[in-house]
Amino acid sequence: MPTNTDDVTVLDCSECGAIVEVCSFCERPDCPVKVCYRCLRIDVGQTVDHPHDHGG
Amino acid sequence: VDGILDWMAAGLPTEGSLSGHRVAEVVRRDVPTCRLDEPMRAVRERVREAGWNVCVVVNQEGIVMGLLREEELGRGDEEPVEAVMRPGPSTFRPHVAIGRMAHHMLDHGLPNSPITTSDGRLVGILLRDDAVRVAHGDQRHPGRDEAEA
Numbered sequence: 001m002p003t004n005t006d007d008v009t010v011l012d013c014s015e016c017g018a019i020v021e022v023c024s025f026c027e028r029p030d031c032p033v034k035v036c037y038r039c040l041r042i043d044v045g046q047t048v049d050h051p052h053d054h055g056g
Numbered sequence: 057v058d059g060i061l062d063w064m065a066a067g068l069p070t071e072g073s074l075s076g077h078r079v080a081e082v083v084r085r086d087v088p089t090c091r092l093d094e095p096m097r098a099v100r101e102r103v104r105e106a107g108w109n110v111c112v113v114v115n116q117e118g119i120v121m122g123l124l125r126e127e128e129l130g131r132g133d134e135e136p137v138e139a140v141m142r143p144g145p146s147t148f149r150p151h152v153a154i155g156r157m158a159h160h161m162l163d164h165g166l167p168n169s170p171i172t173t174s175d176g177r178l179v180g181i182l183l184r185d186d187a188v189r190v191a192h193g194d195q196r197h198p199g200r201d202e203a204e205a
Contacts, residue, residue: 024146026164033163044156046149 015039079157080150082190083171085180089114092121096132096140103129110168112178113141119176120147125167147172150179157182158191 011029013020013036023031024040035043088111090099103111109129113122122141132140147170148157161169161184171179 023164025160026166027142027146028164031164035160040146040160044148044152044160046152 013039015043077154077190078150079148079152079154079171079182079187080179082154082186083150083180083182084186087112087178087181089178090124090137091115092138092141093136095134096129096137097134099124099137100129110181112170112181113137114178118178120145120170120172120178123170145170147176148182149174154187155191158184158187161187 011020011034012018014033015035016039018036018038020034020036022029023034024037025031025035040046088103088106088108090102090111090113092113092115099111103109103124109126111124111129112120113124115121122137122143123145124137124141128140128142150171150173157169160166161182167184169182169184171182173179
């Protein structure tokens with residue numbers, strides 16, 4: 001465990017706080033609005049609700 | 057659900073909660089492509105002659121392998137594309153709402169984003185300017201309207 005916190009860079013999702021290596025949208029490690037894969041998929045609606053109860 | 061997503065990906069009309077402008081309506085399907093083993097110089101010349109500043113790297117099946125944006129296009133001569141490209145870029149589906157993509161592209165300063173089917177096949181490229189224009193109410197569809205002009 002590091003003792004010098006100055007050496008530790010905390011990379012976290014700007015929406016949920018999850019630790020991420022690079023931004024899932026722009027792939028930059030220094031992105032100021034870094035977002036994790038899960039939050040991004042939800043935000044852009046990459047998955048949609050089933051349009052019918054039977055899932056058709 | 058795959059059925060409705062395929063329907064939306066083809067740019068066909070939707071109703072209710074699935075309506076609204078989608079990436080499929082403005083995606084540029086004529087974006088230049090190249091293969092992993094092509095030399096950078098040849099790719100750069102081809103892309104620039106076509107008036108583009110981005111090129112999508114695909115395999116023989118049309119699966120997206122990487123991306124050459126302006127920064128990468130300026131690198132290398134005889135080196136293969138594979139050595140220079142951004143590997144495994146983030147891709148998005150054609151059914152995604154254009155407003156959400158415009159918002160993220162502005163926030164992240166991203167000029168373009170590759171659009172693929174759910175199995176990774178290239179559909180085209182979404183340009184930030186197109187996304188912002190349509191999201192802000194201009195109803196023109198850049199790729200299609202220019203192709204028909």
